[in-house]
Amino acid sequence: MQNTPNKRKVPSIMFQGTGSGVGKSLITAGFCRLLQQRGVRVAPFKSQNMALNAGVTADGLEMGRAQILQAEAACLAPDVRMNPILLKPQGQSRSQLVRLGRVTGTYSAREYYTLSSENLAIASAAYDSLSSEYDFMVLEGAGSPAEINLQGTDIVNMRMAQYAGSRVFVVGDIDRGGVFAWLKGTYDLVPDAARSLIHGFLINKFRGDVSLLQPGIEMFADLVPVPIQGVIPWLRLSLEEEDSQDLASDTDKGDASLRVGVVRLPHISNFSDFAPLKAMTQVRLTYLHHPAELAECDLIILPGSKHSLHDLDFLQRSGFATSLQALAGRVPIMGICGGLQMLGERLEDPHGVEGEPGAAEGLGLLPLTTVMGNGKTLRKGVWCGAGQWSGQMISGYEMHVGRTSVGSGVEQLSVDNLCLWDRRKRVFGTYLHGFFETTTNLAALGKLLHLPLQAVDYRIEKERQLDLLAKTLEEHCDIDAMLEGLL
DSSP states (O other): OOOOSSSSSSOEEEEESSSSSSSSSHHHHHHHHHHHHHOOOOEEEEEEEEEEEEEEOOSOOEEHHHHHHHHHHTOOOHHHHHOOEEEEEEEETTTEETTEEEEEEEEHHHHTTTTHHHHHHHHHHHHHHHHTTTEEEEEEEEEETTTTTGGOOOSHHHHHHHHOOOEEHHHHEEEGOOOOHHHHHHHSSSSSHHHHTEEEEEEEEEEEEETTTHHHHHHHHHHHHHHHEEEEOOOOOOOOOOOGGGGOOSSSSSTEEEEEEEOOTTTTGGGGGGHHHHHHHTEEEEEOOOOOGGGGOOOEEEOOSSSHHHHHHHHHHHTTTHHHHHHHTTSOOOETHHHHHHHHHEETTTTOSSSSOOOEOOOOOOOEEEEEEEEEEEEEEEEEEEEEGOOEEEEEEEEEEEEEEEEEEEEEEEEEEEEEETTTTEEESSSSSSGGGSSSHHHOOOOTTOOOOOOOHHHHHHHHHHHHHHHHHHHHHHHHHTTTTTT
């Protein structure tokens, strides 16, 4: 770990994990909110994020949705310096590389690791620039620092912690089982030079009586000379999920009046679009794995995709395509971004932007033809409605590489063909992400589809949940010990 520390030692803590999906993104957000409530000028930072959930900043740059949420928790506008390196997997062991909000190319895993020194320099410069404007930084790691095959090219875990001079707290997910083994194994496998950076452990997603866990905590103290600083209870939150492996259907809403099904595509992306639906008490959101499940839905959604041609082939092979075509006109069908492209008549990727070059016939439910190009559309804003939505303001953000031409027989509901509607087939398509986040959009969509979509302002609900998360951390972690001498 030969990395020069940040010259200006802005106080910082960092949350790393025993693996992906243990909850470190939300804990980072919760600590940002907790510190902000204490009057601390705090900002989040994750040097490298591998995720298919991304958003667009006000200045038209791309960054991970987790860091956008963390910025919101700190009551800040999202800034790409908070996530200077973003990797977006697109199949065949290749990922799109986004540096400081802009796409710079597509690389295999082996090719990407040869760029580690270059990417670390970019991340370090972004950290220096960002931290100079704040009094405290909360950093997030990625995956696990114990992945010994990746330690030599690490730019997001211990090497970044050393550079920032951060106290590291390792998060383990007890809901997966074996949490003490995960914590000790992580401690034992980090490089010797990095072990002293670990100041504590957090056990996350605990259910039940914590006193039953106490004997294990005491025994763990005899094995590892670093304390467990908190046992965080399992919370039912609808905040944006970071990792596709954590996608879960609503299983505790049996009495919900509206059943919304999202087709679980192999390369599903921007599933953060559906967090507002999970926050609605009358909606039961289900990720669909089999065509037979479609018949149980009041609304079917084809989500975004990072590899639309591959996922279109999946729809054809799995039987989803035939079933969706048969249900058109009987059940409302909605396509978002890549889902919109697949609802069209033809999809072409002549230059292999998302993988191998190719073309395929779409589902034919909207009169669209989409051609993938090298340019990427990144826009966030409010657009004027058209047709039935004339006088309506529609908000969201665009983030796609396809250029779509629209034929006749479809109603344009907003400028720039961002929202399209086929009344006879009851098919609605949009290029806008974040569509369910505002009451205005929800009211318009509910009226269009004749569905009782509750007009919940997700921004207000998100604030409530961030406050709850901060309060929970305050109550169940030894915050004073974690921050001793830093504030």
